[in-house]
Amino acid sequence: MRFLRFTAISGIGLVVDIVTALFLHRVAGVPLWLSATLSFLAVGACNYLLFEFWLFRSDNSAVSMRRLAGVLLSAACAGGARIATIVAIEPFVDAAFTASWLRDTLILLAGASVSLTVNFVINSRIVFKRNTQGLPPEEL
Template sequence: MTGNGRGELIRFFAVACAGLCIDIGLAWSLAVWGGVGLTLAAALGFIAGAVCNYLLHEFWTFRAASRSVSPRRMGLYALTTGATLLIRLTAVTALSRLFPAEGNVALILLLATGVSFAFNFAASKFIVFNRR
């Protein structure tokens, strides 16, 4: 991986961690304290984290001198984020069948996040924020 690619990966990871705090924190709070079903809570947390991540990726992770909010990139990000969400929710559903949700909410959410992370980085780098 080139120096710039490594920097992008490090920035992507930092942004993902920030978004993950929003994502998992909101999902966990809704599921545990709000009485919201785990799959819906995971979806709402994911969306909140994704909005934050888009803005940080646009202006920091994959920055370019002439970068500004682009309707095209925003649309691509929405599509790839939708695919990432489907991957995440499928993982949440599958993991919920393996582990009882009671007492394992954080574990299920974190494992499902790990499943969707690699796809999200590749889609962001090569589809959404591709400079070519």
């Protein structure tokens, strides 16, 4: 159940991230790299709050700069895992599919799946470890 909630938060966060970056770039004239950075940080902060006070909530939940940094670092690690997955599997998928939207979609979905899993594991097992102690398996 917790993984499904994490997936929903991450999916909504991704959409907000892209929309915010495009808005900052197209409407406000901010360079794309800076727009992407600002939207990543803003969504990361919002995700942190959702994780802290809803998803991994505990009796002692409180704003924590350490956990905020952990969420942002986890997202960066997950992004690295996504890129590594794409680079690693692309040659194998090339052998099975011709270059097409289906090929690219499969590669991106594989990368997204790995990054989602990496991000969840880091957040649930390291960043918010204090919140998962003693919970029944269905809550993990």
